[in-house]
Structures are given as structure tokens and as C-alpha cells.
Amino acid sequence: MSSSLIRRACAVALLVTSTLAPAAVSAVAAAPPGAPGPEPRRAVQARLLGEKTVPYKLAFQGTTVGGLSGIDRDRCTGEYVLISDDRSFLQPARFYTARLDVDAGGVHAVDFTGTRPLLQPDGSVYPSPALGDGKAIDPEEIRVDPLRCRYWWGQEGDRPAVAGAPVIQPSVEIADPDGAHRGRFRLPENYAITPDRGPRRNQAVEALTFGARGTVVTSAVEGPLVQDGPVPDVHQGALVRVTRQTRDGRVLGQFAYPIEKIFAESDPSSPWGPDTGVPSILAFPDDPERYLVLERTWVAGSGYKIRLYDTTTRGATDVRAVDSLADRPVVPMRKRLVADFHTLGLSTVDNTEGMTWGPVLPSGERSLILVSDDNFDQEAVTQFVALALR
Template sequence: MSASLIRRACAAALLLTSTLAPAVAAAPPPGAPGAETQRAVQARLLGEKIVPHKLDFRGTTVGGLSGIDRDRCTGEYVFISDDRSFLQPARFYTAKLDVDAAGVHSVDFTGTRPLLQPDGSVYPSPALGDGKAIDPEEIRVDPVKCRYWWGQEGDRPAVEGQPVIQPSIEISAPDGTHHGTLRLPENYLITADRGPRRNQAVEALTFGARGKVVTSAIEGPLVQDGPVPDTTHGALVRVTRQSRAGRVLGQFAYPIEKIFAESDPTSPWGPDTGVPSILAFPDDPERYLVLERTWVAGSGYKIRLFDATTRGATDVRAVDALVGRDVVPMRKKLVADFHTLGLSAVDNTEGMTWGPTLPSGERTLILVSDDNFASDAVTQLVALALR
């Protein structure tokens, strides 16, 4: 959950209770050595389905769905909720989706389980202040063992004296029991003057190379990597490829877009942007779909999907700070701007996964939006056809 989304979620909870210097080398022009020759995928809308607001399912409140993946062992889909144990214990859901070339016909939830700590207990609310709370944001089903790997952002406290909660990628069984933790790169850790900004840590995770490679992305630029984007400049976020045991295989700089509009000057909230999800192509371990989500006061959301590659990009794992360094970032091409798809609403889309292949040969992409349990937002399932 990003900063602007927390502001909106906080309002709902009350009802319930500078410029980046151009120091990065431009991507190679078409035809230059190392330039990407892969043609970008194209997308068209198949359909959408809205889940009823605050749907009650087995005593839990369905909402805050910020990650989705398909479980090949069951054929069902799994969603993670970013409820930090405020409403009910931090949890995930399973569901059957009826999606085909004619659209999204139904979303039927089939189960829910709390995410459990190593000692078997549920995760506590941050209100306890014991440093054991989590901020779940992404979930992936391990294609090797069908366990659930899920990312949580931790917490860089806004108030001095509160505990730092480090971001992490946890591993759970389908019944919620804890099975391990992936060791993250050192620069993913929060320190006084280094690491992820508040609410801009690990929010994107994907498996590649048939489960042999785990790729994660930081939502926004690390503190040492330069300012957040504004209406003039974008920024760089780190994308890391690791082995299943945690060995870093490579780290790359992904360029996120500049802010698309000026904020409403009467709003107390500034713009918010970042990478909430990344998805590996099944047949290319260096190629990814990258979701960019931006919110601007007075203008709402802009959701864009990009086809990106690490091929030819500088490995920055040993680069302490990207600002002021000459590195070649990942290259990307626009696949879809959600405002051009004909959706009923463009909201806080945060999760995506591959769906079934259509008779046309197109691959479906299923996306979900996080309503943050707010009455002015929606839980929206969107199906795209990609070719």
C-alpha cells in the first residue's frame, strides 16, 4: 500500500473505528548494439468484473486485494489482502475465475487462510507496536512446490522511536503455515539513510525460468538513488534477480515515468507513483511485464503496463547509489494505458498474473485492483488478451 493509498485508507478507517538529475544514460537507440529487437506485446480488453464492496466471506472482509496468481496445482487463483491485521488477521484468499474470450463471467471465492508466523500464530496489528506486524502486498505460487511466496513492505516508521520492520519475502504452505524466508539483497534493507522509502519497498515479485529465478522490484527509488518522480523527471527503481536460495544473480535499474499531471493545489496530498507488480514472461527469463501505478490529487489514477527487459542493462548490484552514476537502465515499451481500454473505472490496480491461453493463441492477463476497503474505490478484476 503506497503513501497516497494509506491516506485514503486512513480516512476509511476513521469511519470504521525535488527533481531527479539526468545522470542516467539513455537506452540505446533502435539498431544500436544491445538494443531490444523483441516486438512489444499488444493488449486488448476482454472484460471486467467488480467484486461487491466489503464482501463478507467466512467471517472476513474481502478487500485490499493487492496481489494475484494462478495455482497450477489446483487451477484456482490466490489473492493476498493488504489488511495489516486491522480488520482481521493478515490473510489470503483462493477463488475460481471464469474467464474466456468473451470476458470475465464470475469470481467465486473458495477459501481464506491467515498468514502465520514461524511460531504458528497470526501476525499482530501494527497498533501493538511490537515490531512484528507486516504489510502484505504481493503473492506468487511457486511453480516447483506450489507453496505461496509473498512479499511484504515492512515499515520505515514516520515517528521516531517506533520499531523498524524490515521488508521481506516469506514462504507459506497453502494452509498458511510458515515455511521460510528468502534472503533479500542488502540494499533492500531499511537503515537511517539507506534503503526503501516508507511504503515503497518490496511490492512486486515473480518467478521466472520455470521457478529457478525469483525477481523482485522495489516500488520506488531507494533513498540513496535519488528523488521520487515529479512532473519533469522520472526515477529509477531496482529490480533484482535471485536464485531460490537467495543468491543475487543480477540487479538492474528500471525507469519509472514522470508524474503525468500537477496535483490539485488545494489537496494536502502529493502525487504517488511506483511499481506494484512485475511478471516474468514464461519463455524469456530476461523479459517482464511491469505495472506502473500513479495517483495524482485532482486527476486520479493512471495505470500503465510495460514490456521491459534486463537484456543489455547495467548490473547495478555493486552500485551503492544510482544518482550521479552513468548506468544503462532496463528498456521498456508501452503495452497498455488503462484509460484507453474502455474500462468502467481506472482505479488502484496492483496485481497481475497470467491466465489461460485463448483459442486465438493470445495469452490472457488477469489484473486486480486494491480498494483499500474505501467506499470510493473498487475491487476490479480485469482480463486482457495479449499477443
Template sequence: MSASLIRRACVAALLLTSTLAPAVAAAPAPGTPAPESRGPVQARLLGEKTVPHKLDFLGTTVGGLSGVDRDRCTGEYVFISDDRSFLQPARFYTARLDVDADGVHAVDFTGTRPFRRPDGSVYPSPALNDGKAVDPEEIRVDPLHCRYWWGQEGDRPAVAGPPVIQPSIEISDPDGTHRGRLRLPENYTIAPESGPRRNQAVEALTFGARGTVVTSAIEGPLLQDGPVPDLENGALVRVTRQTRAGRVLGQYAYPIEKIFAPSDPTSPWGPDTGVPSLLAFPDDPERYLVLERSWVAGSGYKVRLYDATTRGATDVQAVEALAGQSVRPMRKRLVADFHTLGLSTVDNTEGMTWGPALPSGERTLILVSDDNFASDAVTQIVALALR
């Protein structure tokens, strides 16, 4: 959940456009697709279901659902809440989803557990200012062992005083017990003049290559990689492929779009855009669905789904700063603009996972929106059919 979203509470073939990016501040928008032997991924809406606002479940407040994955060991889905232990301890939920070719028929929560620290305690509220809080954003079920790997953004304090909390990818058992942590690339570290911006760190995580490769993405550009997107230019964010033990296999620059509309000049909040989720294709370890989500004061949300690949992109793990460098970014192709799908509303969609296959040969994609616990937002479960 990025800064402006917090304040407001206060979605084939291989791609396609191969472009040489001259600099971070002028990251390319999608262009003419390169010829491919197969056509692009097509998406259509199957249905949606809205979870009641601030639903009380087993003494917890359901909301802030910013990541979702399917547990092959149980057949259920796992949702992560980005409540930073302000309402209740940082936690996840399990649920059964009734989804088929006719839509989303039911969302039934079955359980909830808090994440545990290595000493067995729950994570404290950031209000304690002890540097031990977390900001949960993404969850994936390990396809090998059915443990939960979850990403948290940490915190770069906006003012002097509170301690820095580094982003991390934690590993937990299905009962919340802490089991370990993935070693992240050095450039994911929050430092005074480098690393992730505040609320724009590790928010996307996926398993690929039959569970042997872990891919993560930084939500927005690192400080040293150039400015955030504006009305004229997009930006580059880093996508990293690693082994389960943490060895970096490659790091790539993914081009996010420029801001889609001018911001309301009367609003104190600036626009916000980034990558809240990515999902590996089961049959291609270098291909991903990438979700881009933007918010602009006065215009609301823009959510777009891209088919993207690291194949042919420059490995930038040794490039200290992308700003001013010429690198070949990941190629991408638009799969869906959510405003064209026929949804009741387009909100703060942050999580996605593969759902069941359909008799038509299509594959379902399940998405969830993060309501930020705000009354003017929704927790929306969406099912798309992808061909």
C-alpha cells in the same frame, strides 16, 4: 500500497529503447524502439468484473487485493490482501475465475486463510508497536512446489518511536503455515539514511526460468538512489534476480515514468508513482511485464503496462548509490495505457498474473485493483488478451 494511496482511503517483443541514463533524477522516458525481428506485444480488453465493496466472506472483509497468481496445483487463483491485521489477521483468498475469450463471467471466492508466523500465531496489528507486523503486498505460487511466496513491505516509521519492520519475502504452505524466508539483498534493508522509502519497498515478485529464478522489484527509488519522480523527471528503481536460495544473480535499474499531471494545489497529499507488480515471460528469463501505477490528487490514477528486459542493462548490485551515476537501465516498451482500453474505471491496479491461453493464440493477463477498503474505490478484476 504506497503512502498517498493509503491516505486516499484513509499490463512483444523485446524492448526496445536502449538509453544511457545520466542520473537517477533524469531517468529516461521511453524513446524510439530499437529494430527487432518481432513486433511489440499488443493488448486488448476481454472484460472486467467488480467485487462488491467490503464483501463479507467467511467472517473476513474482502478488500485490499494487491496481488494475484494462479495455483497450477488447484487451477484456482490466489489473492493477497494488504490488510495489515487491522480488520482481520493478514491473509489471502482463493477463488475460481470464469474467464474466456468473451470476458470475465464470474469471480467466486472459495477460501481464505491467515498467514502464520514461525511460531504458528497470526500476525499482529501494527497498533501494538511491537515490530512484528507485516504489510502484505504480492503473492506468487511456487511453480515447483505450489507453496506461496509473498512479499511484504515492512515499515519505515514516519515518526520516531515505533520500531522499524524490515521488508521480506516469506514462504508459506497453502494452509498459511510458515515455511521460510528468502534472503534479500543488503540494499533492500531499511536504514536511517538508506534503503527503501516508507511504503515503497518490496511490492513486486515473480518466478522465472521454470521456477529457478526469483525476481523482485522495489516500488520506488531507494533513498540513496535519488529523488522520487516529479513533473520533469522519472526515477530508477532496483530489480533483482536471485536464486531460490537467495544468491543475487544480478540487479538492474528500471526507469519509471515522471508524474503525469500537476497535483491539485489544495490537496495535502503529494503525487505517488511506482512499480506494484512485475511478471516474468515464460519463455525468456530476462524479460518481464512491468506494471507502473501512479496517483495524482485531482487527476486520479494512471496505470501503464510495459514490456521490459534486463538484457544489456548494467548490473548495479555493487553500485551503492545510483544518484549521479551513469548506468544503462533496463529497456522497456509501452504495451498498454489503461485509459485507452475501454475500462469502466481506472483504479489502483496492483496485481497481475498469466491466465489461460485463448483459441486465437493470445494469452490472457489477469489483473486486480486494490480498493484500500475505501468506498470511493473498487476491487476490479480485469482480463486482457496479449498477442
């Protein structure tokens, strides 16, 4: 989750082209952490269809719309489901349903149709972190199970910044469309927060996707695990873990995804350091080893940089048994740039965190719908963006 103390960046228009294709790569190679694999070859193109901004702190059914960090389409209703990252500070942690009018002509309307609180196993709402009872959550991602149309939602938990505060483990919860709790997905062991291992604070599970017709669940941590080395800086990137699992939690493979270095130096007068990571991952419908990965970076004085990559686990080293990626030669996931949001012609580039597939267009292109998290900050926006990919 990025600081809300930002100045938003401007955008210029440009069509962006990238490529990606399967290639045979050795499973282990003497490459430094974060070094890219061989260049992919299959072309992917992205162009802007349009955008729509939701009013700041829109009041809807007794709640404040904002903090939208994840989006997915519910095939059982045809509507979209969005999760708010309000940790029960304003209202109980919740999700929204909405109808989106998106076609080749752009984003014509965003109409919210409902909202429900996310419920604990005992049927109660999640409490505010201010209570300090260790039961709070940090909702960041939501996906609709393509087999049962239940909602799987990810939350980052909390590695406390102060001694004595409770540790809240990251998790993926399962809910009915009315918000009722129906279970929990078993995450890999190295996603757990321990004193010297696991996700950093605010850099745990933000990315989740179903693939292979709903039989494979893929997740990514937002930033490098503590044991995997330092966070990115202006000189070098870092490796974050992406894990493929069966629906019952059996690990099929874990891979190192290389995130970019920080794009600019921070304003020295700002108390906030740069923030970067992977807030969303999305499986390609026809290739279980291929994903779109969203990278989101914020730098004080420079604003946001949002980039979308086409990537694959094919040929990457399986690192599930590797305790630390620091200085370990592995072949990371290969990636190619699909879009830098500053080149799309958007009215503003903000804290984009969620994405999902939209309708297939008459041109044969597949639409991609993204949403930004305004952090309930008047200087930010809740922005829906539609791209066409081919």
C-alpha cells in the same frame, strides 16, 4: 500503497500496440539516470477482454474482502490466490483463493473459495501495527512456487514516520497453502531499511515473480531507494532496482528500471502528495530476462494512471555493486508501453496492483489477469481486468 482519497478517472477505448526485442547494448554508457536504451523491435499487442467488480466490503468466511494487492494462479489446484494488504486492522493478515471464469468472451465470474491467515513462525497470526511491537507486516504480493506450489508472499515492512517507532524490515516469506510458515527468502542487502539507506516508507518490496521455470526469483522495489535519488515529479522520473536471484537467494544481477515522471500536478488543496511506483512484475514464460512491469500513479485531483510495460534486463547495467544510482551513468532496462488503462475502454481506472498470467486463448493469445486494491474505501473498487496479449 496509495491514498484512498481519490476521484476515479474515466476511460476511452483504443487498441494499444508496443514493441520489444533483444538488442545488443553496451553494459555501461554515459547516459543520465533514467535515460532509455535503444528502441526495442518485437511487437506486443494488448486488448481488453472484460472486467468484473467485487462488491464493496464483501463478507466472506468471517472476513472482509478488500485490499487485494497481489494475484497468482496455483497450478496444483487451478484456482487463483490473492493477498489482502489488511495489516490485521480488520481481521488477521490473510490471503484468499478463488475460481475465475475467464475466456475470450471476458470475465464471467469471480467466486471466492477459501481464506487463510498468514502465520508467523510460531503459528500465531500477525498482530496489528497498533500494538507497536515491531512484529506487524504489510502484505503486498503473492506468488505460487511453480516447483512446490507453496506461497511466496512479499511484505513492505515499515520505515517509521515518527521517531522511536520500530523499524520493520521488508521480507519475502514462504507459506504452505494452509498459511503455515515455511521459511524466508533472502533479499539483497540493499533492500534493508537503515537510517540513510534502503527503501522509502511504503515503497519497498511489492513486486515478485518466478521465471526460468521457477529457478529464478525476480523482485522490484516500488520506488527509488533513499540513496538512489529523489522520487519522480512532474519534471523527471526515477530509477528503481530490479533484482534477479536464485531460489537460495544468490544475486544473479540487479538492474535499474526507469519509472515515469508524474503525469499531472496535484490539486493544491489536497494534503496528499502524488504516489507512484512499481506494484507488480511478471516474468514471460519463454524468456527469463523479459518482464511485464506495472506502473501505478495516483495524483490528487486527477486520479489514477495505470500503465503496463514490456521490458528486459538484457543489455542493462548490472548495478548490484553500485551504492547509489544518483547521477551515475547506467544503462537502464529498456521498456515499451503495452497499455495505458485509460485507453482500454474500462468502466473505471483504479488502484491496480496485482497481475498474473491467465489461460491461453483459442486465438493463441495469452490472457493477463489484473486486480485492483480498493484500500477498503467505498469510493474505490475491487476490479478484476482480463487482457489478451500477443
